[in-house]
Amino acid sequence: MNKEINKKAAEIFQRIKKQKPLVHQITNFVVMNDTANITLHIGALPVMAHAKEEVEEMTAMAGALVLNIGTLQADWVESMKLAGRKANSLGIPIILDPVGAGATSYRTKTSLELLQNLQISVLRGNSGEIGVLGGVRGEVKGVESIGDIKNPESVACELAKKYGCTVVISGKRDIIADLNNIYYVDNGHELLTTLTGTGCMATSIIGAFCAVEKDYSLAAASGLAVYGLAAELAAKKAKGPGSFKVAFFDAVYNLTTEEIIRGVRIVKAK
Amino acid sequence: MNKEINKKAAEIFQRIKKQKPLVHQITNFVVMNDTANITLHIGALPVMAHAKEEVEEMTAMAGALVLNIGTLQADWVESMKLAGRKANSLGIPIILDPVGAGATSYRTKTSLELLQNLQISVLRGNSGEIGVLGGVRGEVKGVESIGDIKNPESVACELAKKYGCTVVISGKRDIIADLNNIYYVDNGHELLTTLTGTGCMATSIIGAFCAVEKDYSLAAASGLAVYGLAAELAAKKAKGPGSFKVAFFDAVYNLTTEEIIRGVRIVKAK
């Protein structure tokens, strides 16, 4: 256990509670309620707004912007670009979740466009999605990653270099890479895979952490560890995915600094 | 305890169960599932429909129309106006929730447009939103009200006069004002603030109450008191926002006339 890094994670977590940053999310219809709730439970303020008439103004008030293409359509993608450019001009971090990249060419193309046209701070996906965006063959069935890609660290590092961002590959062991650092996060629980939107919720949590911590790879690793720790605590009370979800929301809300210092499992590999 | 008013609240509640009014809701993507469920649990029938091809026909069947701009976009606003004009022509009450008014100029402008072009029966918001619409400086961060406005009663009364409607400011003590009456509602629980959409759900409940009671300020006060009472009962079983939400839905569904007569705390101040 790296006590130093655990303390940092707990400290960022405390900063969210104190600053209550606004996290502007242009996201998908399936998970909006869940991502709004988890953002609130961690201590930040969520806002969902996608109309071209207001996204720039909303983003300008936010500590972070989350873009998630889970149920993308053309006008929403335009709003993502509008909001994204505003975020870039103000130095507000953007977290991109390329849901289902690889499943359809529209999703792959849109993800790449957003990566190329905006300065993304954190790109978070499963191994299939990130593999596709990294040009190796990830297999994506709908929005699920099927099978693992080879050398995920190299893929993450190459993408991080190409786009100057932090790249997160979620999985049993999360990989977080930027130009200079690699972290692994070993928190989490299998029950997360039985619910829809758990990837999207992780992305929202990363948004909350990046809103208060400019070292984005550290913020992403801390957010994922805290998220996974809450899942571990919740799993003890779960009898299936329904009761797990309830316990998970309770756990995120009730997490203490002490539990985080004791429970997060972040490995700094580089 | 004002036993007379509590009995009235319970009586309106019973009328919902008996008449099962349809509550047509043009609302936001984040809360649709929750507002549909709470409308069902209180005893009314929810329907969500926003296409310009059908909103007038749907509204014509409804006992109340709920308009909520939480994730507004231009064509939905047009449908709100279409549905609203139909509701006005048939004397069906409209309940407006100006979610995030003040956060962006688009939300403020749209809320004012709806207030000016339609005869709204009940306007319900938090103090930031209502403050902005009343021309005093409410502070809104995303969709959350930050800090309280001064003299909320005066703001509510002035808006009520200006638009000929009932104005509700939700808060620890809810304020309900129309031209001739002021009510306070002291029911509620802090856990409501840990969940997304609890303001929107309160608005839907007011919709159900207004569908069966033409004294809209009394209906709004009764609805809010019943809603807050359910939250109080649920809080006893909650270990956090996840389990609170579950218990809250159970409580709304299981509420009895007796509990309402005993438990609602409505003060008629004028």
Added chain:
Amino acid sequence: MNKEINKKAAEIFQRIKKQKPLVHQITNFVVMNDTANITLHIGALPVMAHAKEEVEEMTAMAGALVLNIGTLQADWVESMKLAGRKANSLGIPIILDPVGAGATSYRTKTSLELLQNLQISVLRGNSGEIGVLGGVRGEVKGVESIGDIKNPESVACELAKKYGCTVVISGKRDIIADLNNIYYVDNGHELLTTLTGTGCMATSIIGAFCAVEKDYSLAAASGLAVYGLAAELAAKKAKGPGSFKVAFFDAVYNLTTEEIIRGVRIVKAK
């Protein structure tokens, strides 16, 4: 108890767990989270995608396509047709849920258009909706069926003949009819009527069953029986609609082959 048919139902259920078919759903905003979750819990993979740029490609990967008009709008209906034609060209079953048909002419017209332009495999609705589509007077209030239609079997059989599909009328006793078969399903629980989206979730479950079983009326009957059985098991732990929903998701996830063989109540009447 027809042990043979129960074994078949259990066998189809096992096939879902093994094959994990993708179920592409173009559905409504109210229920997306719930239908995605229940699809996952039964063992299939849900994907929601509605953009004209990608629906054909997504459908082509799927084992079944679910079309649900609960919050329809013109461009989504166009995407349903695009996806539907692709499904037809590839022999992928389409399950249609005509939510609120009869409530507005737009919903009735759209349902009939989809039935006429696409080869639907399973049409599932409540008695009001199916009655309207069958040309007898079903009464629909919003999205709820009010009162029962006369001779529902004849209506189902006539529609099945007219459109060459399986027709399901959900109710206390579900009716499943195609050209040659009639099944009844007696599983279910009254608490299902206290939640929004339980019809939509049943449709998604039928989608998962049809993705792995080409005898669509058997698949629909099996899916409904399994769905209703999970509701029965969940009801034992429920204190209201909130806790019922949680227990229901747990129950769907935890169902075993043995419970299904013992618990489903399917009657083959023809």
